[in-house]
Amino acid sequence: MSERSYAILGTGALGGFYGAKLQKAGLDVHFLLKSDYEYVRDSGLVVESVDGDFTLPQVNAYNDVAKMPQCDVVVVALKTTQNHLLPQILPPVVKAGGVVLILQNGLAVEEEVAAIVSNVTIIGGLCFLCSNKVGAGHIRHLDYGQITLGEYASGYQACGVTEKMQQVADDFIHGGISIELTADLLLGRWKKLVWNIPYNGLSVILNARTDELMAYEHTRKLAEQLMYEVAAGAKSCDRIIPDSFIQLMLDYTVKMKPYRTSMKIDADEGRPLEVEAIFGTPLRKAQAAGVYLPQINCLYQQLKFLDGRLTVDG
Structure with a gap:
């Protein structure tokens, strides 16, 4: 023991x-x-x-x-x-x-x-x-x-x-x-973002659980595109995420029980959102390396708006 x-x-x-x-x-x-x-x-x-x-x-x-x-x-x-x-x-x-x-x-x-x-x-x-x-x-x-x-x-x-x-x-x-x-902890953190960025972000913006996001062709495709942008961000930090890992995360999420992400729960309960740690910092790290991640940036700007509303209303 x-x-x-x-x-x-x-x-x-x-x-x-x-x-x-x-x-x-x-x-x-x-x-x-x-x-x-x-x-x-x-x-x-x-x-x-x-x-x-x-x-x-x-x-x-x-x-x-x-x-x-x-x-x-x-x-x-x-x-x-x-x-x-x-x-x-x-x-x-x-x-x-x-x-x-x-x-x-x-x-x-x-x-x-x-x-x-x-x-x-x-x-x-x-x-x-x-x-x-x-x-x-x-x-x-x-x-x-x-x-x-x-x-x-x-x-x-x-x-x-x-x-x-x-x-x-x-x-x-x-x-x-x-x-x-x-x-390699940095690679591990980027790999975690492969899941966290699409599902935390989309669950709040679209007011949906993970199963709902994966049930529709367009939201499933958007989640996949966001995952590839995360991989591009990782590459800007000299870390490589293989396509097979992205497919693994998509498969995991399809099999996952219906789930409200942690960010969705925070939004539903009027608590501040982890926007900077999950979205802002990765965007800035990639941008410092000359890599722009437009779809993740779009999520970031929308979430900052929603988070600002929560903070004001709270």
């Missing part, structure tokens, strides 16, 4: 699910919560899952990082719209020489963390997960769940499969979570 301790910053559909799986497997896990704090402190977490339902009647719940112990691995599972909080909440909970595992969407999120904490190992995690929070302390896992892990080095240099990556991977595998290790 691993003696590594874990802190989960952001106990929502993603952080709550993975943290609960780790605790169920016997690891020492500490959860930072906001709106659910009192409920989870008193009643624990409930996970409905295609892999089997379970309840954790007692968890280590906190609403203040000052009360949390320093942990060996700190999992950042906040939405990127909350990353302005990281300078305050991250340094107190991560041990010197520890690991920060970033389970967030988008590009360049590891660079943000590297500017906040030093003397730690930063690992990016790309989650292919269909999971929703359906109530206080109540998570519903619908499909998939694999995480691709890659270690961050300055400038996103590929640094291979490291010992720290393998240790974290072993803990997650012990928790029943499928893990893939990538030697």
